[in-house]
Amino acid sequence: MSLLILGIESSCDETGVALVRSTGADVPTLLAHALHSQIDMHQAYGGVVPELASRDHIRRVLPLTQAVMAESGHTLAEVDVVAYTRGPGLAGALLVGAGVACALGAALGKPVLGVHHLEGHLLSPFLSADPPEFPFVALLVSGGHTQLMRVDGVGRYEILGETIDDAAGEAFDKSAKLMGLSYPGGPALSRLAEQGDPLAFKLPRPLLHSGNLDFSFAGLKTAVMTQAKKLGDDLEARKADLAASTQAAIVDVLVKKSLTALRETGLQRIVVAGGVGANRLLREQLNAACAKQRVRVHYPELHLCTDNGAMIAMAAAMRLQSGQQQARCDYAFDVKPRWPLDALEAQQAPR
Template sequence: MVKQCCVLGIESSCDETGVALVDMPAQGLPVLLAHALYSQIEMHQAYGGVVPELASRDHIRRVLPLTQQVLQDSGRTLVDVDVVAFTRGPGLAGALLVGAGVACALAAALGKPVLGVHHLEGHLLSPFLSIDPPEFPFVALLVSGGHSQLMRVDGVGSYQILGETIDDAAGEAFDKSAKLLGLDYPGGQALSKLAESGNPKAYKLPRPLLHSGDLDFSFAGLKTAVMVQTGKCAHAHGCAVADLPVAVLADLAASTQAAIVEVLVKKSLTALKQTGLKRLVVAGGVGANRELRQQLNAECARLKTRVHYPELHLCTDNGAMIAMAAAMRLQSGQQSAVNNYAFDVKPRWPLDAIGG
């Protein structure tokens, strides 16, 4: 039987530094004790995107203060930590190395084992932290900044990829389209907010691979279509894109969002039909999109299918999902923490190659 233990999780794959503490019981779901997160968005806005070197340096500044905050908020001390988990990949190499280095150094100092976690598995299992956790098996729609995947999930470590993006992911489509509309980085949330006052049928934009017969995604062509339509609008109004009326920009945003959401929803429903499963899990940053949630909720209610999401504040990258994934892997026997502090990271690491 697995012993109860306390798992400290560190996330540093890109532009958020996250630390969390999870209590893993011998039986039942792990419980989140505390978590803290620092976003680098403001720092990267001046450059219009993430600058890897700046991201790595900022992780160094933030990770230990965040760890101290989590321990204080949870009422625990370092002595109570039984396992130190960290994001091993995928992500920015330099950023990953910061989290891995701190985790392994801390574990070595405490004489405790470490465990490297797959970033996407963290997102995939993050709905288990919600007040309405799912049950296995289920279809998962994983939609983060750089990944769009549909998979069948039969248990921890048992993942079958049903379809994935062949170029731009949904999150990239949101961000790149937002940039074309002149919105500040990161543009996905700004585009979604602007879309609330727009007409989603104002412009006819493509739904790539919607009728492809498979479950793969492609959003690069949509980005190109947004660029062309934005240029047409600017020409028609005799002005630069930045000077277009807000109502026009809102219609462009709403039409773009509608195209992305329709593809995600219909592919998800097709995956449920093909697998025969009656449970859908949505995870990753795009999973916080209000329109996506509304449409999935409506369609799943119609089909009498359950749909689960992580809490909104846990959709972004965070330490809680890393600690949770580590605890569930330990609890399920999929992996063991080790007292080997010679670490490496995997900037590119397919989820179906996660291994034990």
Template sequence: MFVLGIESSCDETGVALVKTQEAGVPRLLAHALHSQIDMHQAYGGVVPELASRDHIRRVLPLTRQVLEQAGHALADIDVIAYTRGPGLGGALLVGAGAACALAAALGKPVLGVHHLEGHLLSPFLSADPPEFPFVALLVSGGHTQLMRVDGVAAYELLGETVDDAAGEAFDKSAKLLGLGYPGGPQLSRLAEFGDPTAFDLPRPLLHSGNLDFSFAGLKTAVLTQVRKLGTNVCEQDRANLAAATQAAIVEVLVKKSLAALKQTGLRRLVVAGGVGANRLLREQLDRACTRRGVRVHYPELALCTDNGAMIALAAAMRLQAGCSQAVHDYAFDVKPRWDLASVSAAASA
């Protein structure tokens, strides 16, 4: 079975084609991605209307590109999957509309996919795929969650952010430091030249006794330090503050992940989402988990950001597991806000 996946939840248009296997993980045949970073840089962040319009321009050319790379035709597609949510409403509607229109023209069924489930399962496309069960740390731009994952559509929320997510903390702190969009990667690059101990920044909820996160207070602490440094701040102070900010975020993510492993008794950790590409986070998780005999799995770096491959994969794995059914109903809707736990088999039973 060939599954075409379309991702359009925010500022990246992704299309991919996967093929299910008789046994094992579906195989990625081809994928293509267009990032809108250059377009949004002038505004210091994502402009939803511009994002939607750009998705319209990109989705069909990317689809043709993917099919050409994979050596397949439209007629070979069995199911078309799309990101149903969460994300920007207008951007989601572009992908959903394109998927359903294409499916209707071909007479093929469609399946709406949860964006975070795509991230959650994306490490199965890596050279070192995980095995169920595992603890998952989901750290994308607007989400920070710890989940227990016992199988496809078998998700239990262990903890989540009560305010800003880790990605938002990176981006907002970067903006306070005068860095451009996207802020997170730029802050991480600047942090390489800084001393993480130069500023004493808080680690919110680090000792809360639960697995929830909070990063709004850290952002406020960064703002306080920026104001203290004044307008004529030197480049070394900016680098030091960037390093201290990154160190605070990473320490919380690492220690909460270790606490989740201890609480569940599991020996396998999956890290997914854009922040999962952060080099310091990977280094510290690898070091801490190696000492504890825990295996850590990441998606390939190219699949850490939003992409069509993770959407096609999630749809294919759900279909293989029998927990979703593609339909010939093309009256689509989208869910800009959508709880990942609600798509689990346990929640729907």
């Protein structure tokens, strides 16, 4: 049976809407998507302002929905399921997407389905031209989350290791702020790093030899702060070197922990998802390391690494196809600003 699934993402500072077609057998097909980023609005504040984010989602979500339907050649009346991000994320921002999705569902008389934001990232490589196959190791590097997990199927996730303090994305952003780089810090640091020497400063690789697959980047941030203070007036001249050394430390940990996870699980396939998955150095070093081990690496398309509606629609489609969840028509909703991925199956069981 063919289903048209509309996905709405509003967990933080991007408003995303997309339409996918699920046939129940093959990988769902992305028909159209639209995205609005709030970066310019938040730049003046050096970070995301939750209230402003929520208000902007309200302004953007319906025009984006209209654009997606026009691009796809379908009408809202043809939509079979409306999916939305239920969590984790900013409470007010999540409420906008959930409220609009449930209102649309009620108006159309169609069921709705709440999706876990991180599961959306995790399954986003299935939207690529080279989709993975189960089982695989997943490196999830999105915002405040850095996790390694074994993925045996939709909803069948075993966490192998996760961050115990700052995540990789936070290490990029906080280090960038310490260097005086503009928001969003992570991409700015990565761009500056291309001009620097990654061996210029000896920075720590936290938990690299811990014997487990957990991550910790708070100590690296502190080391960057200490080094920046030592440089003093010379920081501006050495900023590119410090950025390159910082990026090298983060990528080194991510790559080596990923290889350890592959070795321990015996799997020959890895998926990298989340915003940090767009980092050029991470892709280069992981590709090279996995080629030596004859391991397949899969990523989302670059434009789908950030938060987007396509990954929410895709996750909903794959949950429905696998029988992991049923869409509902009662239209009462809640959001989960804090929602561990390993609690997903219990929280979203069919009802």
